[in-house]
Amino acid sequence: MSDGPSFNRRRFLATAGAGASMLSLGGCDAFDAMLGQNDRVRDVLASANQLTYRAQRLLFGEEALARTYAPSEIRQQMRPNGSTSPNQDDYTKLQKNDFADYRLEIGGLVDKKLSLSLDELRNMPARSQITRHDCVEGWSVIAKWTGVQLSRLLDQAGVKPQARYVLFHCYDSMGATLEGVQYYYETIDLISARHPQTILAYGLNDKTLPVSNGAPLRVRVERQLGYKMAKYIRSIELVSGFANINGGNGGYWEDQGYDWWAGT
Template structure:
C-alpha cells in the first residue's frame, strides 16, 4: 500500500476521532447526525473501511510488520486510552498482582479454555520489537513479549464457522453516551493467526505495566493502536460481529472508526 494512501487514510481517521471526542461537549444529537446510518460521514467511513480491507488482503498476505533493533527503542511505551481501570473486578485483580487472573476462551470452540497468567507465561513465547502507530499521529517503538494468539486458538480448536475473535476488556470508555461502555475489539481469523499477533504480558523486558494494559494486551502489529485491546478479560470466537456492542466490531468502530485499521 502506498505511503500516500496510508497518510490520507490516517488523516481521515484522525478527523473521525476528533469528531467522536467532541461528543461529551455536544451531546448525543451531534453523534446521531454525524455517524447515523445514512450520513455522508458514516457512508464514507464504511467505504474507506471496505477498500482498506480488500487492498490489505490483496497485497499484504502473510507480510510481517517491520521489526527493529533494540537500539531503536528511544523511550518507554507511551500509554494511550485507559491507563488504570477503576472497575471492582480489575481493582481486585490488581491487588493480587494478577495472581488470580483467569483468561476464558469461549464461543465457537470445541474445547473452551480457562487459563491463569502463569499457565500463559510458560507457553512458547514470541518477542518482537515493533512500532505502535496511533490514529492520533504518534508512533513508539517497543519490545513486546507474549504468547502467539494462534497457540491458544489451536488449543481451543476453533470451529469451522468461526470468523472473528472478539476481545472483551476490563476497561470502560465514556463518550457521554449514557455512561461508561466496556471496551471491546475484534479481528478476523487471518490476523488472529498472523505470527506477530500475540497476547503480550511483557514490554521492554519488564512485566506489562498497568498503564499499558496489564495483565494482557493484544498486539496486532499490522494495524493501528486502537485495535490492540488492553486489559483483556476474555476472548470469544464468533461467526458475526452483530451481537457485540453496536455491531461494528469495536468500541471506537461503533462511533465511526475503521474496523480494519491496517497500516
C-alpha cells in the same frame, strides 16, 4: 531488522489510511459532529475502508510482516493512553494480588473452552518483537513486546468452522448506559488473529507489562492502528459476526465512528 520495502509499504499504507480514516474517526469531534451515523458521506468512507481492507489482503498476503526494529531504536518509554488504570472492583482485586488469580477465558465458537492463568501463558513458547506502535492521534513509539502467539491458543481451543472473528472483552469501563456499565471491546478477523506477529503480550521492554499499558494482557496486532490492540483483556470469544454486539460495528471506538479495519 526487516527490509526497507516492507517499511516503505507500511509507511505508505499508514499515511494513506490515516488521510482517509481521519475523516471518519469519532475522535475528530468537529468533523464527526457534521456526520450522522446514517450520513451518505460516512457511508462512502466506510465503503472505502472495506476496499482498503480487501486490497491490502490481496496485494500483501495474509502473513506480510510489520517492520521490526533493533534494540537501540527503543528510545523512549511506551506512552500510556486511553484507559490507564481500570477502577472496576474485579480488576482492582486482581491487581492487588499481582494478577496471581487472573485467568484468561477463551470461549464462544470453539471445540474446547480454555481457562489459563498468567503462569500457564508465560510457560508457553514466547515470541518477542520490537515494533512501532502507531496511534491514530498521530504519535508513534517503538517498543519490545513479549507474549504468546494468539494462533497457538486458537489451535489449542479448536476454532469451529462458522467462527470468523475474535472478540476481546476487556476490564476497563467506558462509562455507564441505561443497560449498565459499558466495557471496552474490540474485534479482529481470523486472518489477523493467526498472523505470526499477533500476540497476547504480558511483557514490555523486558519487564512485566505495566498496568498503565494494559496489564495483565493486551493484544498486539502489529499491522493495525493502536486502538485495535485491546488492553486489560478479560476474555476472548470466537464469534461468527458482531452486528448484534453493542453498537454493531466491531469495537468501542468503531461504535463512535472509527474504522473497523484500521490497517497500516
